[in-house]
Amino acid sequence: MRTDTAAPRQLGSHVILIAAAIVVIVPVLWVVAAGFRTQISLLTGAFFFTPVLTSFIEVLFSKTSDFLVNYRNSLIVGLTSTALCLVVATLAAWSLHRMRWPGWVVHIFLAWALLFHMIPPIALAGAWFTMARAVGLDNTFTALILAHTVLNLPMALWLMGVFVREVPRELEEAAAIDGASTPLLLWRIVLPIIAPGLAATGVLTFVFSWNEFAVALNLTMKQTATVPVAIAKFAQDFEILYTQMAASAALSILPALILLLIGQRYIVKGLTQGAVK
């Protein structure tokens, strides 16, 4: 890398980067704007329009719309599976990297997690559905929460593995010699050090659970459907309600937008350390 101070070259770089930024941002803004249009104004393609809230009100408060329920469902599933995933992954990462497991246990488990991460989730959704029905968990949040937890577990395992290995070994050994039990060691020594890593992993886990569609589509019914499932429904109606689809799309990216503004540091950290989506 070199920070080039020659003015024309700087200008050239900025021009290209700004063009790329426009390509990224315009589709999003255009769709958000479409949410504020009337169906007619959108269909006629007029550039200028008077913003109306009809679509948002329709999506949020009409009797025929379940969007608020879907939103709540997504929050429940996202928050619970994230919490579960963080606890399970952090304990396992610490265990695998810092306790005396035979090398083959660690390698086989992590290799399996990697393979599992690469398999299209839809290939397992059928089996999950059958299993959930067999134990009476079909169409419950539990089934979807467990599915999202395990889907995000490989990513959380690698990320937490990276962060756990940053904890100085000497510190753990010193604590052990001072007589700290394993839970105390984890709580007082390890946890404070890996807290930023936990935040990074948590933000990503939540976002990926919030975004997940293929499995949610097949493990949920009307009452348990999440936001992506609800948005997909718009596209399948005989007459697509474009402005309502746009409005719900706009509403659905709100959590991610908030996280991007307050926690960008963690998102960048998580994405670049994990290198996996």
Added chain:
Amino acid sequence: MASRSLAIPAPDVAPRHATRSAKSGHDRHGDDRTWRWVTFGPALALMLALSVLPLANLLVTSFYDVTWAQGQAVWSPVGLAHYLALPGDELFRAGLRNTLIFAIGAVGGQMVIGFALALLCSRVAHGRVVYRTIFILPILIPGIVVGAIWKLMLNYDFGLINQAIGLIGLDPRDWLGANETALASVIVVDIWHWTPFCFLLFLAGIESLPQDVYEAARVDGAKAWQELVYITLPMMWPAILVTFAFRLVLAFKVFDEVYLLTSGGPGTATEVVSFTLYQRFFTEDRVGYGAAMSVAVIFIVSLLLVLALTTRRRSEASA
């Protein structure tokens, strides 16, 4: 950096009777063994119950035909019939072919554009964080919403794309409905969605390259393009190869965008393998056949993964 983080982390397997056994008093070893299982147990149980067990379930189901009679599942063994039927399944073949084209097109595009933008971004003196914030946005948007956004953008009647090409005098096109442009459109949408991810990885990689090499080059009067060709690219090459290999495998997961944009159509123009699975298993409710297809897809992905891991080992050896 990217190459390191893609690796399965090497375990810090402590030598037997290492430092901690110096602890006197109660049985440290017995204590350790308990806590080892308490900490690892939940992850192991979760993985066994939700990945190994379903896979076994799929494997068994793939040798049966499952039909429903009076609310009861009727299992009739069919042997290898489902597997033998796979190669002749037009939809499955189209799915595999399109997934391959999609993966190479989309990932190739993401890598080239992502690298170019990362290189430019690493050179600007001001505004790097602003660009980065904007570029992260698509990664965080749900795939289904990306589909919704581009279904509107590419709409024949009022989509922004047709409006824009109308301004320069071109006729509107039915991007998602025409055979020639449907798959290309889906690829472009995926490039829009995931280029930022490649950008972010490459930016982190470029920023972590050692500075002294560049300083030495500059003292020797190297030009910017020479730095790129002789320093940046060779040093980034392992990371580039590994990212490419892994993104290719991950492209097999594509489902959301296709589901919303084209549902595999027109005809089989955008049929991808995840969508074929969905149709056979869920829409047509052919559980046995769908299970066989799942097993086949998982097998193909494992093969690709082995290839990707070999790439990594080779690129690490040459680095």
